[in-house]
Amino acid sequence: MAEKENTFLTANNIYEDVEGESGKVLDLEFSQRVNLVGIVKDRFEQSEEGRQVDERRWLKAYENYRGLYAKNVKFRESEKSRVFVKITKTKVLAAFGQLVDVIFGTGKFPIGINETKVPEGEYASAHLDTQNPMQGIEMSLSNEGVPDNIGNRVEDEPQETDNPYDIGYDGDGKTLKAGATFSKGVFTDSLENQAEDKGFLKEGYSADPKVLEVTPAKEAARRLEKLIHDQIEESNGSSEIRNALLESALLGTGIVKGPFNFNKKLSRWTTDEEGEREYNPLEVRVPRIEFVSCWDFYPDPSATDIDECEYVIHRHKMNRSQLRQLQNMPYFDKDAIRECIQMGSNYVEKDFEQKLKDNSRTEEEQGSSYEVLEYWGIMDAEYAREVGIDLPDSVDDLDEVQINAWVTGDKLLRAVINPFTPFRIPYHAFPYERNPYNFFGIGIAENMDDSQQIMNGHARMAIDNLALSGSIVFDIDESALVGGQSMEIYPGKVFRRQAGMAGQSIYGLKFPNTANENMMMFDKFRQLADEQTGLPSYSHGQTGVQSMTRTASGMSMLLGAASLNIKTVVKNLDDFLLKPLGEAYFQWNMQFFEGDLDVKGDLEVKATGTNSLMQKEVRSQRLTMFLQTAQSPAIAPFVKISKLISELAYSLDLDPDEILNDPEEAAMMAQIIGMQNNGQNAGEEAQPTGQQPPTMGAAGGTPQAPQELGATGTGGGNIGTGNVPQSGEDQFSGTVAPAPPVG
DSSP states (O other): OOOOOOOTTTOSOTTHHHHTOTTOOOOHHHHHOOOHHHHHHHHHHHHHHHTHHHHHHHHHHHHHHHTOOOTTOOOOTTOOOOOOOOHHHHHHHHHHHHHHHHHHTTSSOSEEEEEOSSOSSSOSSEEEOTTSOOTTOOOOBOTTSSBHHHHTTOOOOOOOOSSTTOOSOSSOSSOOOTTOEEETTEEEOOHHHHHHHHTSEEESOOSSTTSOEEOHHHHHHHHHHHHHHHHHHHTTHHHHHHHHHHHHHHHSEEEEEEEEEEEEEEOOEEEOTTSOEEEOOEEEEEEEEEEEOGGGEEEOTTOSSGGGOSEEEEEEEEOHHHHHHGGGSTTOOHHHHHHHHHHOOOOOOOHHHHHHOSSOOOHHHHTTOEEEEEEEEEEEHHHHHHTTOOOOTTSOTTSEEEEEEEEETTEEEEEEEOOSSSOOOOEEEEESBOOTTSSSOBOHHHHTHHHHHHHHHHHHHHHHHHHHHTSOEEEEOGGGBOTTOOOOOOTTOOOOBOTTOOSOOEEEEOOOOOHHHHHHHHHHHHHHHHHHHTOOGGGGTOOSOOSTTSSHHHHHHHHHHHHHHHHHHHHHHIIIIIHHHHHHHHHHHHHHOOSOBOOOSOEEEEEOTTTTTTHHHHHHHHHHHHHHHTTSTTTGGGSOHHHHHHHHHHHTTOOHHHHOOOHHHHHHHHHHHHHHHHHHHHHHHSOOTTOOOOEEOTTSOSEEOOOOOTTTTSTTOOSSOSOOOOTTSTTOOSOOOOOOOOO
16 A cells, blocks of 8 residues: 655654754644633633723713823922813613613614514414304413413423533524424424414404404514513613613713623412411512623624624623532533632733723722633634534534533633524623714713813813912012011001111012903813713703703704704614614513414514604604594594504503403493483483473473573573564564554
8 A cells, every 4th residue: 555645744754853852753633732721711811902092982971971190190399270161971771861862762662573564474464264163172362362272282301411501492593493483392383374273363364343453473572571570670660771772872882782681580488288377489580781891801803893893702700609609500611610710810900991091990809809711703623623522513614503511710610602593792882972983982071081180170270270360470579678577468567678778668469360251262162072972061960051952942953953952872782782682582482482482484673762753643643633533433444443542552661461452342341321311311301300390381381491591691592682673573672552453
């Protein structure tokens, strides 16, 4: 057999001469093997170096927000004032307040789930077909108009699997299989498919108005939307998002992590056989999101948004207790954690951390923490296999896989395949004002940095000038005074002069006051700060009355124009936070939700932050106008009033299932109201007690009912109008002579 050609990839002794040690054979496989910990740390150093410019921007923004002068700012000896006018803080809090009002002001979190225009696997509209027999199926209509006893016939149990993350449909997380429903951890046939086979549910609306109609796709979307809102509220997601909003207004970028699996403990008390109450808490799996500070987030330096990142690293600062708690988390190496604790702390403060802290810390306090790096991103399959990650044989060593790794010091604490289906980096970074060429955005403090510095300068000049011009400077001729006198000035002070010296020996000098000019420049640059930030001072409570704010209409026009800038920011929230977060919650529920999730068809996640500013109010007004139009007898037969009222309630952030009756209940209520109205009419026709008897007619015949005079006492007539009765007419009160006889 011919000898194999000696190439770079096949020869193990290719580095023999380089080593300078004859006969030494290097193991090529070992030399190619790279430690996963080293790769993570190397990428962390690259990210840290790539964001140094951003750290300097953030430090300056933080100092302006706190009203602190940087250490490199030098003052002249003549400058006595060190005042810092914190206009930046006012603007940042005003922007933060507007963002919070947009997201939480309506009482409903601005993430919506809607059905697509042509839903797949679910009916957009359907009705009960009363012409076909039910074939012995009991009808038990739920709020959605679909028999409950059909969906409960699924007897499939969750499939046992070695991988705890295999539950769910391996797709894009948005579109399910046609007709699929998630029930008890597995996908089964669509409920509507079963109903259609039994012959009682047909697609489309019915021509008979008495037939019950349903919209399964819309109801499924609203059920999922209600579930996501409940999950965000129960996991304290609102507080985490508020923290991210504040940092986005201050530093330019807000970051939210999740949703992740979180075992929430519910308090529960039970009674044993002896009647004693015991505390048995119940743990349930819920999704949870967390706020991540920009200072702890290290993205891929070559990316401009989270979708372009090949990896991100989250830097944690943990004490011993927090590091020890990681042992209770799944897939963490307990032995490695124990070794790290025995080796001692390894946390080293960064430069920016020392500048952010107001108080100095001792070395003992600094040396009681650990630096833990959480890595999310791609990794070569070869390196993943080397650290024990089990990959299918179909994955080649040169392929890339998504992993999650935790590293501290030189120890690998955790290394697993990305558990989410589909794979995603579970971080959402949204800019206040986007910089298209950088990952991190631009905040309020950076936009008005120049104006803040100039306002501080003129404020200091004004105060120093007031201190100088408000006191008198004395010019004293000491040669004209008796020596040895005290130069202290106080009321009633007497200076002794030399005998024979003529002229004045003490002069008082007063310097001009330029504070007004300085404050005029201060006000000018405050107006420029309004322009730079897009937040006019009158929108957050500036005192004083201007020409345009004297009337309500003028103020409304100004506030409407000021809202244009915040709409751009809210659009960034929609695109980079709300919509990705809604999709992540959708995918989490499809993969990890433990209960019966009756979701069918393809659904679409929509961020409604921008809608909460104006569109929802406009929609409710239009629905109200259309409802008034539909009351016309000519139009009413063509309008589905129940659907119209349901949409009106939904546009007003009301739950239609809670406040509206279904068609059967509406018919019963209409009958009850009709009976009440008939009873009231019958009571009005009965003779009231104590009423005067009817008066008799002029001839003593049929009694006449008394005339109703009405509220004006005129019997419905008018006073002072009409013509005077003439002679011979009815109601004429004068005497008329009889006509002479004819002939």
